[in-house]
Amino acid sequence: MFYTVGEAAKRLGVAPSTLRYYDKEGLLPFVERTDGGIRMFKQSDFEGLRLIECLKKTGMPLKDIKRFMDLCSVGDESISERLDMIDRQRERVLGQIEQLKENLQILDYKHWYYETAKSAGTCAVHATLTKEDIPQELRSARECLEGREAPRAVNQ
Amino acid sequence: MFYTVGEAAKRLGVAPSTLRYYDKEGLLPFVERTDGGIRMFKQSDFEGLRLIECLKKTGMPLKDIKRFMDLCSVGDESISERLDMIDRQRERVLGQIEQLKENLQILDYKHWYYETAKSAGTCAVHATLTKEDIPQELRSARECLEGREAPRAVNQ
DNA sequence: TATTGACTTAAAGTTAACTTTAAGTTGTAG
DNA sequence: CTACAACTTAAAGTTAACTTTAAGTCAATA
Numbered sequence: 533m534f535y536t537v538g539e540a541a542k543r544l545g546v547a548p549s550t551l552r553y554y555d556k557e558g559l560l561p562f563v564e565r566t567d568g569g570i571r572m573f574k575q576s577d578f579e580g581l582r583l584i585e586c587l588k589k590t591g592m593p594l595k596d597i598k599r600f601m602d603l604c605s606v607g608d609e610s611i612s613e614r615l616d617m618i619d620r621q622r623e624r625v626l627g628q629i630e631q632l633k634e635n636l637q638i639l640d641y642k643h644w645y646y647e648t649a650k651s652a653g654t655c656a657v658h659a660t661l662t663k664e665d666i667p668q669e670l671r672s673a674r675e676c677l678e679g680r681e682a683p684r685a686v687n688q
Numbered sequence: 689m690f691y692t693v694g695e696a697a698k699r700l701g702v703a704p705s706t707l708r709y710y711d712k713e714g715l716l717p718f719v720e721r722t723d724g725g726i727r728m729f730k731q732s733d734f735e736g737l738r739l740i741e742c743l744k745k746t747g748m749p750l751k752d753i754k755r756f757m758d759l760c761s762v763g764d765e766s767i768s769e770r771l772d773m774i775d776r777q778r779e780r781v782l783g784q785i786e787q788l789k790e791n792l793q794i795l796d797y798k799h800w801y802y803e804t805a806k807s808a809g810t811c812a813v814h815a816t817l818t819k820e821d822i823p824q825e826l827r828s829a830r831e832c833l834e835g836r837e838a839p840r841a842v843n844q
Numbered sequence: 845t846a847t848t849g850a851c852t853t854a855a856a857g858t859t860a861a862c863t864t865t866a867a868g869t870t871g872t873a874g
Numbered sequence: 875c876t877a878c879a880a881c882t883t884a885a886a887g888t889t890a891a892c893t894t895t896a897a898g899t900c901a902a903t904a
Contacts, residue, residue: 536851548850579834607811612802625788632745632785724869
């Protein structure tokens with residue numbers, strides 16, 4: 533029925549010290565103790581822990597996660613503020629995915645660049661190539677690497 | 689023709705101290721200096737800087753980025769090792785995108801959860817709902833939060 | 845009941861990636 | 875030629891998120 537901190541940590545794939553640290557920081561107000569002071573993680577605690585994992589993996593700092601957990605503790609009056617936090621995090625994740633996709637394109641371009649250089653035996657081959665030699669779908673990434681900004685005037 | 693560290697930093701949207709730090713750590717072997725020791729960033733340096741930005745934003749640690757830059761410095765003999773690093777980073781980014789999408793589903797579920805609770809005025813409404821009340825596309829995220837793992841036996 | 849492995853806390857240590865500070869130098873504008 | 879803003883380095887400081895250590899307690903088993 534209950535898990536100790538070591539068992540819970542194993543189930544979650546984290547170090548026991550991490551869970552103790554989170555608890556100390558106030559992220560786990562829902563975890564109860566035995567009379568002797570031993571933490572007892574119950575089945576329902578893992579839902580909170582999985583949400584923490586989700587927020588953490590999407591880049592939310594621990595102090596904001598604590599803020600969310602504090603809101604959970606105050607009850608129904610904080611529902612819309614919790615909803616706001618979730619919505620803002622959703623927006624951030626959508627942005628992160630977009631940014632990763634852009635960076636993936638740059639990596640795709642670099643993959644092509646080094647594949648081509650590898651075949652030729654030298655990076656110098658790229659001096660002999662024109663824009664048309666670059667695969668269509670990699671051209672925008674190439675331009676991004678070159679720098680989209682208008683080159684600023686010299687002494688200005 | 690050339691940018692100082694402050695101008696380059698502004699163009700890249702980072703602090704000048706960040707560029708000096710990267711230089712000190714060996715990430716910018718391509719940046720030349722005036723006789724007086726002032727860094728001169730040329731147009732072509734920004735391509736290297738943008739790649740560093742890309743690697744950093746996809747989570748590569750600075751020491752690995754330095755490794756990549758060191759490989760660039762040795763010339764053509766390191767082409768296939770550079771290709772390997774790029775390919776490994778591509779794999780990592782694909783994994784990151786997948787993970788963000790999974791976590792986004794959990795946030796989507798939580799969005800629905802709090803929207804529903806907000807309408808009802810209480811989170812208690814969820815006790816009255818059955819699986820069928822959860823929108824189809826959010827059910828798997830819900831199960832993820834509940835914990836997929838088989839509940840382990842009590843005293844074991 | 846004694847042992848033992850896992851638990852407890854508080855405090856100090858670690859790591860990455862910067863940022864700040866201090867003391868001094870460079871180079872452009874007046 | 876002097877001011878002065880922006881540059882230089884080395885070293886120390888910061889922050890987040892843990893991890894480790896030390897000293898002690900709990901509770902299940904022999």
